[in-house]
Amino acid sequence: MTLHDARPLPVVSLQQASKRFGKGPGAISALESITTDIYDGEFIALCGPSGSGKSTLLNLMAGIDYPTGGHVYLLGNDLATLDDTRSARLRADAIGFVFQFFNLLPVLSVFDNVYYPMMLNGFSRRVAHDQVMEMIEKVGLTAHYKRPPTALSGGQQQRVAIARALVKRPRLIVADEPTGNLDTRTGQEIIDLLLSMNQELKTTFVISTHSHQLRDCARRVLEIEDGKLKNDVHHL
Numbered sequence: 001m002t003l004h005d006a007r008p009l010p011v012v013s014l015q016q017a018s019k020r021f022g023k024g025p026g027a028i029s030a031l032e033s034i035t036t037d038i039y040d041g042e043f044i045a046l047c048g049p050s051g052s053g054k055s056t057l058l059n060l061m062a063g064i065d066y067p068t069g070g071h072v073y074l075l076g077n078d079l080a081t082l083d084d085t086r087s088a089r090l091r092a093d094a095i096g097f098v099f100q101f102f103n104l105l106p107v108l109s110v111f112d113n114v115y116y117p118m119m120l121n122g123f124s125r126r127v128a129h130d131q132v133m134e135m136i137e138k139v140g141l142t143a144h145y146k147r148p149p150t151a152l153s154g155g156q157q158q159r160v161a162i163a164r165a166l167v168k169r170p171r172l173i174v175a176d177e178p179t180g181n182l183d184t185r186t187g188q189e190i191i192d193l194l195l196s197m198n199q200e201l202k203t204t205f206v207i208s209t210h211s212h213q214l215r216d217c218a219r220r221v222l223e224i225e226d227g228k229l230k231n232d233v234h235h236l
């Protein structure tokens with residue numbers, strides 16, 4: 001990049017990123033030479049058959065795992081070359097993760113599940129209170145903030161997980177099949193919530209999915225097959 005290059009810095013940039021699991025003849029090539037840039041504010045569906053490499057790709061983007069070839073840059077930083085402390089801090093500040101099975105802490109209330117990432121950052125419950133409650137309101141759960149997630153429906157639990165992922169206002173949310181465990185109607189409500197958070201907070205979303213609903217709502221669709229990027233389609 002030169003000084004005169006006016007393009008913004010991608011949130012995440014993959015440069016010929018590959019991932020192999022294992023060594024020798026039994027190794028599995030999960031991703032092969034993926035090159036793509038993801039920019040601020042995008043809403044991207046990551047599609048492809050089971051085993052095509054979607055989760056592996058999301059894990060590389062989020063720095064949960066490292067490529068065995070090529071590079072992954074988060075806000076211009078090659079995560080593999082940062083020391084563990086700097087990499088962990090950069091990831092914790094820049095990225096939120098949403099999972100298929102919600103991954104909430106069942107013994108904590110909705111409030112404390114959403115507060116949890118802020119607690120890890122050293123914020124007291126009192127200082128974090130308004131920010132946590134604001135996020136709980138955005139996902140429509142104000143009436144339930146004292147309840148444990150076990151007392152909520154699947155769709156409501158995923159809303160808690162989304163509030164938890166967004167509470168520190170990360171640049172990027174990586175979501176691995178967030179509607180995969182929900183019925184069609186609840187899934188659509190979650191998609192609508194993610195779209196509205198993308199518009200309101202300008203958060204970037206990369207969402208793996210088997211759902212046509214989600215694919216149809218996305219402004220950009222990345223399609224992978226056998227670990228290779230097959231298609232990168234932008235819709236207006």
Ligand SMILES: Nc1ncnc2c1ncn2[C@@H]1O[C@H](COP(=O)(O)OP(=O)(O)OP(=O)(O)O)[C@@H](O)[C@H]1O
Pocket residue numbers: 021022028029030048049050051052053054055056057
């Ligand atoms: N930890 C691992 N060890 C060995 N192989 C793995 C590991 N994780 C993934 N794989 C393999 O890598 C390939 C891609 O897996 P991945 O989970 O990324 O696919 P996916 O597109 O997310 O599938 P699904 O739609 O079923 O979630 C598969 O062949 C899988 O078996």
Ligand SMILES: [Mg+2]
Pocket residue numbers: 054055056176
């Ligand atoms: Mg997967």
